[in-house]
Amino acid sequence: MSDALVIGAGPAGLMAAEELSRAGRRVVVAEAKASPARKFLMAGKSGLNVTRDEALEGFIARYDAGWLAPMLAEFGPVEVRDWCRGLGQEVFTGSSGRVFPKAMKASPLLRGWLRRLDGAGVEFRMRWRWAGFAGEGWRFETPEGERVLTPRVVVLALGGASWSRLGSDGAWVPWLRERGVEIAPWKPANMGLKVIWSPQMARHFGAAVKGACLRAGEVTSRGEFVVSAKGLEGGGIYAVSRAVREGAALELDLMPDVPEAEVAARLARMKPGESATNRLRKLGLSPVASALVMEWGRGQPLAVVKHLPVRHAGPRSLDEAISVAGGITRASLTEGLELRALPGVFACGEMLDWEAPTGGYLLTASWATGRWAGRAAARVG
């Protein structure tokens, strides 16, 4: 019988492996892909945002899951920065409060981390895909054929169900459901929106809309977003995406720093026969912002720039989302993140049912829950 088995070598699983090994357990990490932490490496492609420079209380309030509080209190914004530094990666805080490693990428951090795990004796089995149960055993598809393991303790860190080509495909849901684990249905989180554009919009694909304010229900965002052939994406959209998913109408204020009366006065001063495009340019709108007004505000007074309705066709697919809502429910877990239905089996990371915005919250919670589950699993005899 092997000792401690971690399934999934993403940020959560590697953290759980580190804690188990620190506690003196013999740890094997089984990973379906040929190399570890592919989503983490992808996250680093656009600037790896590891956490946020924010007081703990406000930081925790950004999660929809108060039950993560004790885990985030032990491994939150301060600890994440120290941990990165411990791996030789200096970090800095950007103007928005987001924290990045100086290298901006995930690869140096991951290299250092894997070296440390290797030095601690953690063993990796790559291309080992957990494929369900075989009685009390854990059945794997491996390059050498099927293998069944019966470890003393297991930590599941299989990720959510988006960007499946990087490994987290949610295939495990029915296997755990069969064993009595409650799993909330997946929903896309931090996702773009689909838009069916008129042909005139094609020349603006790839252009960023900057400085606009997005409003959906109670939520407002001043982030940037990009117009693409498929619709709208980027931080500004992700910030309002949950409210939109839950049914709120989305509108744009393309001149958030200019009061509505001032916009109306400026428009009134323009020559009567002037084209709408010229007027929008004179208001200071970028070509892509004016194109959005022509696309969605046609037939309305130009003051619609202050509350332009976004005519979208719903959220992009689950697989295209940055993260997911849904997963193993809080009620299925003990305080130590052990599955009530499967004693000796723990779970962590994005496979648990919590949701948070982008901006370092996702990685911080994946590490915090991985550490928590690893520590609790290490106590199993």
Ligand SMILES: Cc1cc2nc3c(=O)[nH]c(=O)nc-3n(C[C@H](O)[C@H](O)[C@H](O)COP(=O)(O)OP(=O)(O)OC[C@H]3O[C@@H](n4cnc5c(N)ncnc54)[C@H](O)[C@@H]3O)c2cc1C
């Ligand atoms: C494009 C993009 C950018 C992002 N940017 C950021 C960012 O800047 N900041 C931030 O905080 N978050 C960011 N995220 C989110 C962040 O990457 C994830 O929240 C985090 O990786 C989740 O960690 P995890 O360990 O729970 O799951 P994952 O990283 O998904 O790891 C799960 C692992 O389990 C393996 N696995 C799955 N099924 C099996 C199986 N059956 N058998 C064996 N192994 C299996 C997978 O191959 C994978 O390696 C980004 C995500 C994306 C897609």
